[in-house]
Amino acid sequence: MVATPPVLSTKLAGLLDGSLDIATVLCGSSDEEIRGLVDGVKREANRYWSIDPNRSLQLAEMIVQIGETCDVPGYVALGIMARGDALKLLGQLQDAWKAFEQAAARFLAIGDEVGWARSQIGPLFICVQLNEVDTALANAEKAHAILARHQQPELLVSLANNRGLVFTWLGNYQDALAVFSAGIQTAQEMGTAGEGYLGNFYANIGYTYQLLADFHRAEHFYKQALAVYSVRNDTHWITTIEMNLASIELSRGQYRRALQRSHRAYDYAVDRSPQQAVDAQVLMVRCYCHLNRYREARDLARELIGEYQTLSAHFTKAMVLFQLSLAEAGLSNWSAAQTALDDTELIFHELGADVWLATIQLHRAVIAVQQGQAGIAYREASAAAEQFEQLGLQADYAEALLRRGQALIACGETLDAESTSKHALRLAQKSSVAWMRYSAHLLVGRVAKAQHDVHRARRHFQAAVATVDRVQRGLTITLRPGFQENKTDALRELVQLSLDAGRIGDAFQTLERAKSQGFQSYLTSRDSLRWSTDDPTSQALIEELERLREEHRLFHRQVQADHAEAREPPTEQLPDLHLEISRREKRMRAITEQLFLRSPEDSKTQHLAPLSVDDIQSRLSDDALLVEYYNDGSSWWAFALDREQITVHALAVPSRELDDWLSHLHFNITCALKAGTHSASARPLTVMAHRLLENIFRGLLQPLESRFRGRERLVIVPFGSLHYLPFHLLRTDNHYLIERHDVVVLPAAGLITHPKPHRDRGALVLAHSREGSLPQTQAEADLVQRLFGGSVRGEQAAQRKALQQPPCQILHIAAHGEFRMDEPDLAYIELADGLLYADDLMQHDLSYELVTLSACETGRAKVVAGDDLIGLGRGCLYAGASALLVSLWRVDDIVALALMNTVYRALSAGASKATALGDAQRAFINTEDALHPAFWGAFQLVGNADPLSS
Numbered sequence: 001m002v003a004t005p006p007v008l009s010t011k012l013a014g015l016l017d018g019s020l021d022i023a024t025v026l027c028g029s030s031d032e033e034i035r036g037l038v039d040g041v042k043r044e045a046n047r048y049w050s051i052d053p054n055r056s057l058q059l060a061e062m063i064v065q066i067g068e069t070c071d072v073p074g075y076v077a078l079g080i081m082a083r084g085d086a087l088k089l090l091g092q093l094q095d096a097w098k099a100f101e102q103a104a105a106r107f108l109a110i111g112d113e114v115g116w117a118r119s120q121i122g123p124l125f126i127c128v129q130l131n132e133v134d135t136a137l138a139n140a141e142k143a144h145a146i147l148a149r150h151q152q153p154e155l156l157v158s159l160a161n162n163r164g165l166v167f168t169w170l171g172n173y174q175d176a177l178a179v180f181s182a183g184i185q186t187a188q189e190m191g192t193a194g195e196g197y198l199g200n201f202y203a204n205i206g207y208t209y210q211l212l213a214d215f216h217r218a219e220h221f222y223k224q225a226l227a228v229y230s231v232r233n234d235t236h237w238i239t240t241i242e243m244n245l246a247s248i249e250l251s252r253g254q255y256r257r258a259l260q261r262s263h264r265a266y267d268y269a270v271d272r273s274p275q276q277a278v279d280a281q282v283l284m285v286r287c288y289c290h291l292n293r294y295r296e297a298r299d300l301a302r303e304l305i306g307e308y309q310t311l312s313a314h315f316t317k318a319m320v321l322f323q324l325s326l327a328e329a330g331l332s333n334w335s336a337a338q339t340a341l342d343d344t345e346l347i348f349h350e351l352g353a354d355v356w357l358a359t360i361q362l363h364r365a366v367i368a369v370q371q372g373q374a375g376i377a378y379r380e381a382s383a384a385a386e387q388f389e390q391l392g393l394q395a396d397y398a399e400a401l402l403r404r405g406q407a408l409i410a411c412g413e414t415l416d417a418e419s420t421s422k423h424a425l426r427l428a429q430k431s432s433v434a435w436m437r438y439s440a441h442l443l444v445g446r447v448a449k450a451q452h453d454v455h456r457a458r459r460h461f462q463a464a465v466a467t468v469d470r471v472q473r474g475l476t477i478t479l480r481p482g483f484q485e486n487k488t489d490a491l492r493e494l495v496q497l498s499l500d501a502g503r504i505g506d507a508f509q510t511l512e513r514a515k516s517q518g519f520q521s522y523l524t525s526r527d528s529l530r531w532s533t534d535d536p537t538s539q540a541l542i543e544e545l546e547r548l549r550e551e552h553r554l555f556h557r558q559v560q561a562d563h564a565e566a567r568e569p570p571t572e573q574l575p576d577l578h579l580e581i582s583r584r585e586k587r588m589r590a591i592t593e594q595l596f597l598r599s600p601e602d603s604k605t606q607h608l609a610p611l612s613v614d615d616i617q618s619r620l621s622d623d624a625l626l627v628e629y630y631n632d633g634s635s636w637w638a639f640a641l642d643r644e645q646i647t648v649h650a651l652a653v654p655s656r657e658l659d660d661w662l663s664h665l666h667f668n669i670t671c672a673l674k675a676g677t678h679s680a681s682a683r684p685l686t687v688m689a690h691r692l693l694e695n696i697f698r699g700l701l702q703p704l705e706s707r708f709r710g711r712e713r714l715v716i717v718p719f720g721s722l723h724y725l726p727f728h729l730l731r732t733d734n735h736y737l738i739e740r741h742d743v744v745v746l747p748a749a750g751l752i753t754h755p756k757p758h759r760d761r762g763a764l765v766l767a768h769s770r771e772g773s774l775p776q777t778q779a780e781a782d783l784v785q786r787l788f789g790g791s792v793r794g795e796q797a798a799q800r801k802a803l804q805q806p807p808c809q810i811l812h813i814a815a816h817g818e819f820r821m822d823e824p825d826l827a828y829i830e831l832a833d834g835l836l837y838a839d840d841l842m843q844h845d846l847s848y849e850l851v852t853l854s855a856c857e858t859g860r861a862k863v864v865a866g867d868d869l870i871g872l873g874r875g876c877l878y879a880g881a882s883a884l885l886v887s888l889w890r891v892d893d894i895v896a897l898a899l900m901n902t903v904y905r906a907l908s909a910g911a912s913k914a915t916a917l918g919d920a921q922r923a924f925i926n927t928e929d930a931l932h933p934a935f936w937g938a939f940q941l942v943g944n945a946d947p948l949s950s
Helices: 005-017 022-026 031-047 053-070 073-089 093-109 113-118 121-126 133-149 153-170 173-189 191-211 215-232 235-252 255-269 274-290 294-311 314-330 334-351 354-370 374-391 394-411 414-430 434-450 454-473 480-484 489-500 504-524 536-564 573-597 603-607 613-617 655-675 682-700 702-708 720-724 749-753 777-788 800-804 872-878 893-908 913-927
Strands: 624-631 636-641 646-651 713-717 742-745 763-767 790-794 810-814 816-818 828-831 834-837 850-854 862-864 868-870 883-887 939-943
Touching: 005 022, 005 031, 022 053, 031 053, 031 073, 053 073, 073 093, 073 113, 073 121, 093 113, 093 121, 113 133, 113 153, 121 133, 121 153, 133 153, 153 173, 153 191, 173 191, 191 215, 191 235, 215 235, 235 255, 235 274, 255 274, 255 573, 274 294, 274 314, 294 314, 314 334, 314 354, 334 354, 354 374, 354 394, 374 394, 394 414, 394 434, 414 434, 434 454, 434 489, 454 480, 454 489, 454 504, 489 504, 504 613, 504 624, 504 636, 504 646, 504 749, 504 872, 536 573, 536 834, 613 636, 613 749, 624 702, 624 720, 624 749, 636 682, 636 702, 646 702, 655 682, 655 720, 682 702, 713 749, 742 913, 763 777, 763 800, 777 790, 777 810, 777 893, 850 872, 850 893, 872 883, 872 939, 883 913, 893 913, 913 939
Parallel strands: 624 713, 713 742, 742 939, 763 790, 763 810, 810 850, 850 883
Antiparallel strands: 624 636, 636 646, 816 828, 828 834, 862 868, 883 939
């Protein structure tokens, strides 16, 4: 008796949920019923491809068991084929290939040519990875003929989908599009039965157009695919499209969004699809390379190469090796870069992937340009350009022309470089590849400059700078510094053109536009720096970060304690401690980056008008002069602005000599602090410090002395290494600069235009003595409260959560602080409930009129690309602080208390912040003029110099 469909459904449901075993289900079932069960299990195995490949593998084994129990070889073959489909999704490619081969042989043995043809579909998906392309494509041709003859449209569309993908992966894009088009036609002829196949075709066509750099068409087809997948709630394929869209965003310079999608894809795939998880990490490697974070890219690429060796995925291994070569070249590890490129070339050569071989030639040209080997660069780029032009790959052709143009200009071949660069620019403008547009405009500008066409050169340099501006507006605070590392050439060229033409205002505005943009954008959209706390993922990340920070603090204090007591921990323990610290620091950085990626994007940053010279001059008081420094790569310049006039001064001081003076000065200060105020070496160290400070004054300030003579206030905007210089300590005529002028520092001149908050009188004071090692912190706290009122949170009450209260006039933190030049984002202030990092500061509203960080080294920062600063001070400014009082080095807490006493009494009496600090430091000079400045000169004022609100 034949089972009715409900009975068959009951049996199938019991088989799938495990409530019925195979023997029980098969007992008494007819051949037709068993056939229905096998088909049902196979459909379920297919459904689990994108849900849980491990479950798909279990169902495949169930089919094999049914076949063996019933002694039906066709079912066994079908189950083995299903095993191969599951294994390929689990990344076990060699085992999958063997399973497909076994299934094909069994189908042939029983004369089932449709079954054999069906078993050739899966191998296409992995043949490129396993370097079995010729075999797979030849078998696919035979399979197509068989399936067409037997009128198997569903199998034909699956075959077309995988066959087209092979052509796409190999770079045979037009062949791929033709195969996909034919497959869509077959699916549409199937009516409603074929609708489910359209999503894969649309997705793969989109992917092909993406590789052709036709992003508009790619997105069109991805949207069609997403419509199909969304109806089916197919998260596996939705994730695949997410990664492809991330790749497009990467090309467009939308690095934040690309990383966001990459992390989402990885989080989804890490426990579900090993191949997708690794593909998401490959995207991260590509993002890191574009952001010039080559060390991270290299480390992750090395991890992935090991993964792909495990997965036997030759093609993707080659892709990762290629990214590894980019990272090694970015680190100037030329030998390692060439080795990785050679390994990549070997794999692509075996695969017959001509497009990728041409790409390797192009990258050899890039490395040659970086090494100054213009002749080699020209030959490699020209060969790649010829190949790309023949294949009709316009974006790749544009890059090859760009590299050839760079080689030509390096060789002095201006005329050839002109035609090549113009052609490259035309192609680059048609694409949406951001870095290529920047590089093409820069190249055309340099060619025009070499031909003395200043107008054309300026126009293209401006276009290049504008491209960088557009890209970096969309970056998080953690991504911006790396991106800027190799994006300052156009800015330097533009500034230099203006200086050469005597257009001082233009030169200053160009420089200041680059320096101020970060501050302006973050200050107008501080919410973009705030971590989300209302979603489970962010909450979990923050909890993990807190745990890691506490573990890191304990390990770090253990190492510090051993050093302080001149005690070496056991030899075997030291490497473990440092390794544990390093691991936690790496993970802490990764978490904070993800938290910033998850922060809201703010559209306000897209519409900031650039500041003009007039904007800045109008904010200067009559008695002030603003001095902004600039280094063009070889020479130093100083812009001097008052309310009426702007001048520029070429400084004759050699960059190397100035760097030596700065280095010797920092060493001198360190030695003085170690020696103490009354040691035998104090006097000679003071004499040497004076000599260095006089030399630096002559180099940096004496050429414009006529501009600031008689001025009450100097506003200094440093550049590069000058951010580490205590300008107020520079000396001339046996006097420190602070003796004749109040000195305030700005990281960018545009900060002077930011409106000052007006707060009610009062202070929030956090005082933490670190178990009594800083005994004067409470005295500082009492001083501030006595003069300004407010609240004091001392010792165990000095906790980070205190910063959640609305800001008042003053925030004063007296505690231990530490800065690390190697890891500036790990600078901290130690409070009772843990360490307060710069990232933490930006999570609060710190729009106080004055923030005083009375802790060691709170004013230190690391200068990164774009003249940006990383440190605690930046964190406070981005969080809204109007002014900072910070220290550049370790300060004795008795000296700090005396200085703060003078500063706060002057502020309470209505003095400006600049004058209050100046008076305090001048008081030390008047009392002990022979004292080394290291002991009284650590503090500097950053930001608004005006008096506190009345």
